[in-house]
Amino acid sequence: MNMTADPRYIAFTLIEAGQKPFLPLDRAIEDAAQKLDRLSQKNKGLCHAIVFGVFRHRGRIDQLICHGSKLAFDRIDPKVKTILRMGVFQLVFLDRVPDFAAIHTSIELAKPICGKKASGFINAVLRNIARSHQNVALPCSHKDLIGHLTAAFSIPPWLGKRWAARYGEKKTLALAAALMALPPLTLRVNPRKISREDLTANFERAGIKTQTTRFSPLGLQLRTSGIAIPDLPGFNAGLFQVQDEAAQLAVQLLGPRPGENILDACAGLGTKTCHMALEMDNTGCITANDTGESKAGRLAGEAGRLDIDIIHNTHVDMTRAGVNDFSFYFDRVLVDAPCTGLGVLARNPDSRWKRRSKEMMRMAALQKKILNGSANLVIPGGVLVYAVCSCEPEETTQVIQRFLDKRKDFAPDPSGFEAHLPFFCESGPKAFNKTTFPDHLDMDGFFIARMRRKK
Ligand SMILES: C[S@@+](CC[C@H](N)C(=O)[O-])C[C@H]1O[C@@H](n2cnc3c(N)ncnc32)[C@H](O)[C@@H]1O
Numbered sequence: 001m002n003m004t005a006d007p008r009y010i011a012f013t014l015i016e017a018g019q020k021p022f023l024p025l026d027r028a029i030e031d032a033a034q035k036l037d038r039l040s041q042k043n044k045g046l047c048h049a050i051v052f053g054v055f056r057h058r059g060r061i062d063q064l065i066c067h068g069s070k071l072a073f074d075r076i077d078p079k080v081k082t083i084l085r086m087g088v089f090q091l092v093f094l095d096r097v098p099d100f101a102a103i104h105t106s107i108e109l110a111k112p113i114c115g116k117k118a119s120g121f122i123n124a125v126l127r128n129i130a131r132s133h134q135n136v137a138l139p140c141s142h143k144d145l146i147g148h149l150t151a152a153f154s155i156p157p158w159l160g161k162r163w164a165a166r167y168g169e170k171k172t173l174a175l176a177a178a179l180m181a182l183p184p185l186t187l188r189v190n191p192r193k194i195s196r197e198d199l200t201a202n203f204e205r206a207g208i209k210t211q212t213t214r215f216s217p218l219g220l221q222l223r224t225s226g227i228a229i230p231d232l233p234g235f236n237a238g239l240f241q242v243q244d245e246a247a248q249l250a251v252q253l254l255g256p257r258p259g260e261n262i263l264d265a266c267a268g269l270g271t272k273t274c275h276m277a278l279e280m281d282n283t284g285c286i287t288a289n290d291t292g293e294s295k296a297g298r299l300a301g302e303a304g305r306l307d308i309d310i311i312h313n314t315h316v317d318m319t320r321a322g323v324n325d326f327s328f329y330f331d332r333v334l335v336d337a338p339c340t341g342l343g344v345l346a347r348n349p350d351s352r353w354k355r356r357s358k359e360m361m362r363m364a365a366l367q368k369k370i371l372n373g374s375a376n377l378v379i380p381g382g383v384l385v386y387a388v389c390s391c392e393p394e395e396t397t398q399v400i401q402r403f404l405d406k407r408k409d410f411a412p413d414p415s416g417f418e419a420h421l422p423f424f425c426e427s428g429p430k431a432f433n434k435t436t437f438p439d440h441l442d443m444d445g446f447f448i449a450r451m452r453r454k455k
Contacts, residue, residue: 007043063151203222266335
């Protein structure tokens with residue numbers, strides 16, 4: 001068998017890569033682009049379904065493996081475990097693969113990777129599970145909430161305990177269920193090229209259903225699935241960019257205006273940077289900063305597609321940033337800080353199994369330093385927006401509280417929040433931040449806060 005042309009072998013290598021703590025699954029998939037492109041459309045779809053399905057449903061899959069294996073779960077060899085997980089996913093969740101095919105292909109995959117003995121073990125476990133999985137009940141949520149959250153919603157026990165203690169059973173179950181659903185694909189219209197109404201009409205003509213976002217004036221949620229983003233009409237012409245509504249609101253809260261001088265302190269691949277440039281009608285100057293130098297190329301590609309030319313890149317470590325690193329102060333600074341990403345587990349199912357509770361404090365320490373360093377670059381009277389794709393207090397409210405306690409030259413900006421995102425901030429006249437939860441409003445879990453440097 002030519003393993004490199006086998007979708008299940010490629011899925012195996014991607015799952016193994018995606019389990020590594022510091023390699024996001026998305027990156028592993030990007031790195032395998034050439035191999036994936038050599039597959040037929042059908043096999044590529046199968047490979048993606050297995051990879052994402054194994055991460056998404058791992059809680060239930062592992063429960064079934066524990067049930068079907070005579071060998072204790074912790075004693076199963078990691079590679080054998082991966083092949084078992086792939087087999088169970090196909091048996092239980094992938095209707096289009098008959099049971100015999102799920103078992104046979106798993107055995108064939110195992111032979112060259114794990115040897116004959118292991119393939120016999122895989123055969124026995126999968127046959128057991130094929131016979132019995134419908135009779136293996138989920139733990140009852142009232143008696144064993146944490147076990148239920150893990151098996152039904154792939155929420156690891158440490159996170160289940162944390163959420164149950166903070167939110168209680170009902171909200172935790174709603175949150176976990178929302179994170180299991182496939183997240184919506186949301187676009188942001190490029191208003192320099194087309195209106196939201198006209199883009200909607202373009203999509204309608206192509207048989208693609210959409211719905212306008214509730215809060216962002218530029219957002220369009222796709223209701224038709226299964227179309228690759230580059231195949232959507234208007235992609236090459238730069239009529240839109242993919243961006244969740246919560247992320248759109250972060251830029252709206254910043255409120256960049258034409259002609260201003262803006263710093264995107266953690267620009268990453270630059271989705272928010274491009275959004276800012278469009279809000280500024282491509283006039284003024286945006287400094288897109290990120291320590292990850294390789295991301296600048298991707299950002300430049302997107303800027304080119306959208307006809308934007310006011311962005312330039314820097315690679316300053318913002319934990320140590322000072323005015324000397326840049327030649328001027330900025331009218332507005334966005335700090336879209338690195339975080340645990342616990343608000344976007346629905347998009348990154350591998351993260352469920354990589355995050356650890358101790359990471360929260362490490363991230364919070366980094367976020368405080370980046371926020372403090374970035375704040376030094378805000379012009380007196382200028383705006384500072386802090387954002388993360390997490391709803392955890394350590395990374396959100398506690399970071400800004402600590403910042404405001406230390407930095408007496410900054411103040412919360414509730415009137416700015418109200419002006420830019422009316423009807424959206426937390427209740428109360430002094431609210432200057434907002435947490436969105438995935439079980440509400442059909443958008444990612446996100447946190448945004450707006451502050452102003454005193455004059
Ligand atoms: C949440 S991501 C940014 C996403 C981006 N704003 C977007 O909309 O696509 C956080 C980024 O912070 C960058 N980063 C991490 N540590 C940093 C530091 N000390 N200084 C500057 N950037 C940093 C990471 O490389 C990562 O790209």
